[in-house]
Amino acid sequence: MAGKAQAFERPLMYYVFIVISVAVFLFGYKVVSDWSAANEKLDYTHVANTLAKLIKQSSSDSLGTTEEHTIAMPVGVDRLCLVDRNKAISPFVSCLLNLELEKFEEKNIFFSPFQGFDPLQLNGFELYEKENPLCLKSTRGKVPLTFTNRGKNTVVSTFDGTKKSSDCVTVLFNAQPENALDIVFLGYGYKDGDEFAKDVKKQVNLFLGIEPFKTNKEKLNFYRIDRFDDVGCTMENWISCDEFQVKTIASFCPNDFVVVLASRSRIRDALRPIRSSAVSNMAKINTADNELVLLHEFGHLFGSLGDEYVDENYYLDSGLKIADFPNCGDPGCSKWKGANGTGCFKGCSLSSFFRPTKDSLMRSLSVPDYGVWNEKILAEKLSLYGGKP
Amino acid sequence: MKAALRTQRKTGNMLPGPFSFSALLVLAVFFASPALAVNSSSVLLINLHYDRGEITYKDKLVKCGYAPDYRIQPGEGYVAELRGQKDELLYSFTFEVPTKVVAEISDPLFKKISGGIITLNTTDFVLQFPHFSDAKEVVVLNPRKFKVMGVSLQEEQFVPQRPAWWWLLLLLLLVIAACLVYRHLKKEE
Structure with a gap:
């Protein structure tokens, strides 16, 4: 009998030991957690x-x-x-x-x-x-x-x-985002945040100095994002970026349109030119290009305007129709006939199409002016934005 | 995912412990109003791939931020719809797959610009929606209004973390085992 009891005593001791160990472990864990929390509290x-x-x-x-x-x-x-x-x-x-x-x-x-x-x-x-x-x-x-x-x-x-840290830096804020045209700038290839801020400011001033944006500036908000994470851009023939990465970062600001400024030296660009580009609601701008190129690209994005220069290498086989662009017309220029300040000039993407003004930002970068017809088209789009409050 | 799926604080003196926190969440789910809840400060990004007319899903992300307001939309094109739990339409917009890239080169000296449209056969693109907590699916309709793709958003819903019961269970088992051995021993005596 005594032998049997002894035989059972041993496992009982083991179990008691395990229970005590677990209890000690749990108690210790709680003490350490409380101590750590108290330390954090002390920091606060x-x-x-x-x-x-x-x-x-x-x-x-x-x-x-x-x-x-x-x-x-x-x-x-x-x-x-x-x-x-x-x-x-x-x-x-x-x-x-x-x-x-x-x-x-x-x-x-x-x-x-x-x-x-x-x-x-x-x-x-x-x-x-x-x-x-x-x-x-x-x-x-x-x-x-x-x-x-x-x-x-x-x-x-x-x-x-x-x-100072900010997800989204307000460059110019005129109206609540739901009532405004919100344009956000992202940087690629910048080593210096100040240089990026300077380039953005220059572009914003160009926007505000040209019609129809000049008289509608109360409808425009500009922002920049001062984080130069990899936005997945590559510069081969033109600037191409990972749209998902760009838009993930751009979404820190209200973003009706996104502009990626790709920093590039003029000397480097003269040796190997890279094209600026526009697609969807995103422009990718080579900073070595003429400074008016963003306004030109924005004419494509915002106004669906066509190029008024002729480059048949690109356009001849593209299946382009007159209806594709509001600023390119037939030989009679029926789209804008009778509109003040317009004419009928040969050449608008294709040599067989006609344009409303002799020169404009959609034709060359020598005049900071969209031309009356294009201004009207852009102003109509801007009228969709109410501005304040 | 950054903002929407946050759970609890490290030193939450305002929040109860993990057990009661989960209980509160469960109660909150039960008593939640069926009204639409739009969270204007969160955005849903859907990354898609286009290849010669076929659209496939790549990735999605819910994050703190803003979606465009889509005031300017093409007259016709693909339609992106955000559908709710009862298949109701929460948000929609018309879009074109961005296959036409305008790529141009300018001459800083002579201020001339040249280039034109490049048409891509294949490209990645992103649809952005304001984040609705009760959204079930993103649907893409082609220009003829046929559904060409759907992205389920069900796993975006918050799943409360289960409290760590295992150690309590272990302790209970140990106590029961100890009691049984003790009783057995007593009986033998």
């Missing part, structure tokens, strides 16, 4: 305390004094976003932040990746209207901030503009 508290302290400190400085500070971020944070709930908040800085702003209506300090970190609430600061929200990239766990005493509140900004 630290950031909130530091910001609150610096804001308070700034408010005791003399009016207008700016202090620069570098704030340490909790481990894993790649961006810090501050939001001024009392001012208009740009919806384009961070699409994911917008969702957080809806979810946490009281909070004004957010850490990216947003799904991993709880937001905080802090009082006593404001942001510049053009920097709301202010999202800053964390470099080596730190973000650069400035605190300026503006009397009632402390204005928080940054002393390093290169650390």
Whole structure:
């Protein structure tokens, strides 16, 4: 009997041992998780305390004094976003932040990746209207901030503009996207964000300087995306890009039309010319080309305008019909007959077709002018966009 | 997928634990209103391939962002439709397969431009829709209004993560086994 009991005692001991081990393991796991969560909480508290302290400190400085500070971020944070709930908040800085702003209506300090970190609430600061929200990239766990005493509140900004982070940079915003023609620029082959910004600005100014866009500028919004991820472009004879990649990136901004600016030196292009191209709602522009080439390509995309130059190498066997383009007509020019400022000039893609004006942006890049008939066609398309509110 | 399929926070003091979180989701699914829910800040991108008249599906993506408003559409062409759970039409637009590429070269000095249309036999292209949480399928109709392709969106629906029950089960089994051995031992005595 005693022998049997002894025989059973051993497995019982094993089972008890296993149960205790599992219990100890689970308890240990819980303790470690709690400790880790507490540490993260400590980090948050630290950031909130530091910001609150610096804001308070700034408010005791003399009016207008700016202090620069570098704030340490909790481990894993790649961006810090501050939001001024009392001012208009740009919806384009961070699409994911917008969702957080809806979810946490009281909070004004957010850490990216947003799904991993709880937001905080802090009082006593404001942001510049053009920097709301202010999202800053964390470099080596730190973000650069400035605190300026503006009397009632402390204005928080940054002393390093290169650390500003935005999914979509608004170049010119005139109307709500649902009422506007939204054009977004992407860069390919740029090594320098400033150079890209400069090229975009130049193109936007060209748009705004030409009719019918000039008198309809309240219907136009321009954006750029300052991330130079691989958009899958290749430059063989013409610029060709992976549409899925381009549109995935372009969708960070409202994007009725997408322009890819492909940076290329003029010397390189003189040795091996690359064509700019237009297809669907996307133009791909070689920056070594004449600066008016985007307006020409946009005439194709937006107005379905045909080329008014003659290049029969391309067009002779293309099965082109007069009905394909609103600006190419029969010898009688019946499409625009009687319209002011128009004529009937031979040559419009094919030598057998006729065009409405002697010269225009659709014929050459020597005149920054679409011509009256083409302007009318483009203006009709623009009338589909209401502009504000 | 970035925005739409997010689950829970790492240090969620506002959210309950994984079990009650899942329970809440289940309840939310049960009591959800059948009304259409359009999420204007998310976009659905469908990557397609065209080869000599045949359209095939390549890839899809739901992400935070914007879709074009399609104010300018061709008079006739292919039609892209987004269909809901009851096959109702949620969104549609007409499009042309982008096989006609205008490729041009300009002379910066003499300001001349030349080139023209290149017709491609094969190309990839993308359809963009605003993301509807209750969308079931993307349908493409050819210019004669025949369905040439459908892309199911069912797997885009949120599937709540199952809580890790295995360790509780293991613990329970161990306790039961220990009890049984103990009872058996007692009986033998």
